[in-house]
Amino acid sequence: QQALELRKRLLGEEHPDVATSLDSLAGLYSSTGRYREAEPLYQQALELRKRLLGEEHPDVSTTLNNLALLYFYTGRYSEAEVLLQQALELSKRLLGEEHPDVANNFNNLAELYFHTGRYGKAEPLYKQALAISEKTLGVGHLTTMTVRGNYARFLREAYR
Known part of the structure; x- marks a missing residue:
């Protein structure tokens, strides 16, 4: 403040x-x-x-x-979905397809889809988020580990 x-x-x-x-x-x-x-x-x-x-x-x-x-x-x-989609498209356009912010946006949209039961939409976004994070930040980076954890949780829940 x-x-x-x-x-x-x-x-x-x-x-x-x-x-x-x-x-x-x-x-x-x-x-x-x-x-x-x-x-x-x-x-x-x-x-x-x-x-x-x-x-x-x-x-x-x-x-x-x-x-x-x-x-x-x-x-x-x-409301969240509309804004997450806008943020993703804007960040891809401005920063490129392989920027860590784009990975974050993919992850957040995947989380929304997962929590609203749209697993078919969530999984490819988790995969994209993880691939970008691993490539740009490395496998041991906190963001990469967070995305990997989110994706693992999704896989456990979606395929029980």
Whole structure:
């Protein structure tokens, strides 16, 4: 909160770093279950990033993904799906098919499909996420291990 207020005061309300602080504070609130407080901050960050950086910017994809995860955590699956798909397409277009952020987006969309019983859609996304993570980050990287764990959990549940 202090960083957000300081950035607003020093940089003005219309600055990309203000959007970064909004996104970060929303992330803290979301990770501690304070979803009602997080959602408007994510929405503000998204609107500010789109306005200041344009619709075609990796930071826009990041905030789309973060807001989508909040919707996912609160059971708003259809809203989450739309945003996750947008984040994935945007990150692929801007960063390339084999970027770690793309792997993260594949994983998050796979998680949504898994938790909503759409196993046929989930599995290829897990595979893509894992392949990209292993190639770009290495097999021992925390992100790669997280994706591998998610995929393993999916396989245990889906094929019991």
